[in-house]
Amino acid sequence: MEPFTIHTGVVAALDRANVDTDQIIPKQFLKRIERTGFGEFLFFDWRFLADGSPNPDFELNAPELADASILLARRNFGCGSSREHAPWALGDYGFRVVIAPTFADIFYSNCFQNGILPIRLEETDVDELFRRSEAGPSRLTVDLTTQTISDDSGFSRGFEIDAFRRRSLLEGLDAIGLTLQHAAAIDEWEQAHGVPQG
């Protein structure tokens, strides 16, 4: 997994609450058996009109957001289906950070498996970031080493993150490899609980 340390990028503001994973990546694209190539289908039903042309009213279609890599959203982002295709699509599209007041649990942990940093900020701080992006695209710098998020015009906040998840992202750890270092403990647990081999 690609490590995450510090990232600076353009903020795309998506002013909606309860964005579910069905919107992030609609079901018709879940039939692929690969992990890659989902970016072109991100927010498909919002992004494109019935004739396949980009929907000019959809926030992310603004030309100045073409390079956006930080997604700003409202409460309960990523609710609904457990599909990891959602972070695959976000990552493939170019997002490395998602900022929202709250996230749904499964989406939140899926992000970490894919080098995407989900950041919970206070609702008032999220409001402030939305205000700052009203006039035009804003830029933010997200530093995981110091757990801070800042811009060039005076916004600076710390954020909380579980220490193990932070380390996993910083070092781009292979989760399975790390667990296999505890293989003896797993064997022991199985023996203690009479788990048959196989």
Add this chain to the structure above:
Amino acid sequence: MATPRSLLDKIWDQHVVCAPAGEQPLIYIDLHLVHEVTSPQAFEGLRLAGRKVRRPGKTFATPDHNVPTTDRSLPIADPISRQQIDTLRNNCREFGVRLFDLDDADQGIVHVIGPEMGLTQPGMTIVCGDSHTATHGALGALAFGIGTSEVEHVLATQTLRQSKPKSLELRVEGELAPGVTAKDLVLFLIGKISTEGGTGSVIEYTGPCIRRLSMEQRMTVCNMSIEGGARAGMIAPDATTFDYLRGRDFAPHNFDAAVAKWELLASDPGCHYDRTEVFNGADVVPQVTWGTNPAQVVGVDAVVPDPASLTTAADRDSATRALEYMGLAGGAKITDIPLDRVFIGSCTNSRIEDLREAARVVRGYRVASSISAMVVPGSGRVKRQAEAEGLDSIFREAGFDWREAGCSMCLGMNPDTLAVGERCASTSNRNFEGRQGKGGRTHLVSPSMAAAAAINGHFTDIRGWNYNG
């Protein structure tokens, strides 16, 4: 005396493999259910790393999301769906995982077949790459949905990295009124706690109203925990649970010894919950969702809310957006909303009791001419049981389509979808934009409410229904 522990505490404590300093604890997984949509990349990951499935005997697979519900003897028309199902078959063969394939008599929605075969048991930790895994918590298990990377992790190690979740007790006193079902209860609860009320938590449903529910009704309640934000929902096992499990295929051979152990799982009196909320079953009326998330719900006797009447700006915004998508206006009576389609099925409401409940409403009536209606049983077994009881004839004679088992129009990955603008009364669990088909409009209801809507062409308060026999 030992500190009183909750059901969650007991299962958790038993399953912690190790908690190395600076890492999330590793918990052992007793049962891993696998389906075709969220597993291909996980098996591919194993292959690339040269890893095996650690405990194939604890891993069971079935295709459900993508499968056609029409004639199973025909090849699957959509080549990409077919490829995904073939991939599952090949992966199961290569890694030695037991598969209930498309032509297997036991195939069905993963959350229906687990309990019905007795794979799901009290005290277990159960995962599946699917958010409705919470269903299995109805039997007193800790069961939750995981992503595909975690599926790979469990396949390879039979464990998961997990910090202990918070506990949320939803206690329901009293009793449900006649005509009011478990589906109405859970929609009501989600309406109260909101779509994120359970985030970070495992819900334990307690109280006399929950105790009175049958096993299948408990599954309906736990199934929708995720719609309230909770990764898992659970109900302490009791006589209802043990009676349900006795004699099922995978139930323990020494059943009485198992029951003696399971009886110890119930939360101890006075145990700690991080939060408790108390409701009364008598306050629940039949529910209908009006918006695009399951918390946007009212009683059938109410009107669609006027966004302006909502308290927070965020609620007003999302209600306005939802009503625009749903083609509804604030103030409209729920019973005046006309429908085009009716779907009875999904892991929430496709079990035999659900079909009995709907058939009882339908008996002797015809589906309204404006409506196209279908029943999709949750599994091959449910289908055969319903046919043995003659429920299929009741549905067919009334004008319902009677289908093969699968997820079907719950998410419309197969050909069963809504067209743009079509309005559907559905017994499934998600009314998100486009969930049942792009531009489709979903109203979540109970099986009997869906059946009544099919007959009358619009929502009808089931409490006043005139049953034929």
